[in-house]
Amino acid sequence: MKKNNQDFFDRVYKVVEQIPYGKVTTYGAIAEVCGIKSAARTVGWAINGASSELPCHRVVNRFGALTGKVHFGDPNLMEELLRAEGVEFLEDGCVDMEKHLWKPKSINN
DNA sequence: TGAGTGACTGTAA
DNA sequence: CTTACAGCCACTC
Numbered sequence: 001m002k003k004n005n006q007d008f009f010d011r012v013y014k015v016v017e018q019i020p021y022g023k024v025t026t027y028g029a030i031a032e033v034c035g036i037k038s039a040a041r042t043v044g045w046a047i048n049g050a051s052s053e054l055p056c057h058r059v060v061n062r063f064g065a066l067t068g069k070v071h072f073g074d075p076n077l078m079e080e081l082l083r084a085e086g087v088e089f090l091e092d093g094c095v096d097m098e099k100h101l102w103k104p105k106s107i108n109n
Numbered sequence: 110t111g112a113g114t115g116a117c118t119g120t121a122a
Numbered sequence: 123c124t125t126a127c128a129g130c131c132a133c134t135c
Binding site for chain 1: 114115116117118
């Protein structure tokens with residue numbers, strides 16, 4: 001019962017859309033809210049096939065590193081977008097998770 | 110149908 | 123401490 005794969009994608013889209021301005025979240029957090037915390041890798045796939053309207057630049061790995069920046073077409077674009085939103089970066093090139101980490105809540109559809 | 114890959118994470122050595 | 127391996131789920135060849 002219930003579709004699984006498609007539903008997972010749909011959930012990912014909704015979660016990413018809920019990311020507030022100037023905030024970021026992690027793949028694991030999204031996957032967990034989607035019901036499969038172990039599917040962090042699949043979250044990346046879902047975002048990869050998502051619409052351009054999706055703020056995928058606010059999605060980073062658990063370290064805050066912009067691992068998906070290469071998929072934006074320009075490696076600097078992701079960082080520029082986040083900086084434009086007021087997101088601070090550490091010397092490591094990672095997002096300041098302590099200040100900008102946003103924990104997604106239940107989808108609640 | 111089966112094997113390989115990937116925008117991740119966690120544990121082991 | 124750093125490096126390697128395995129697990130997880132969905133997609134493509």
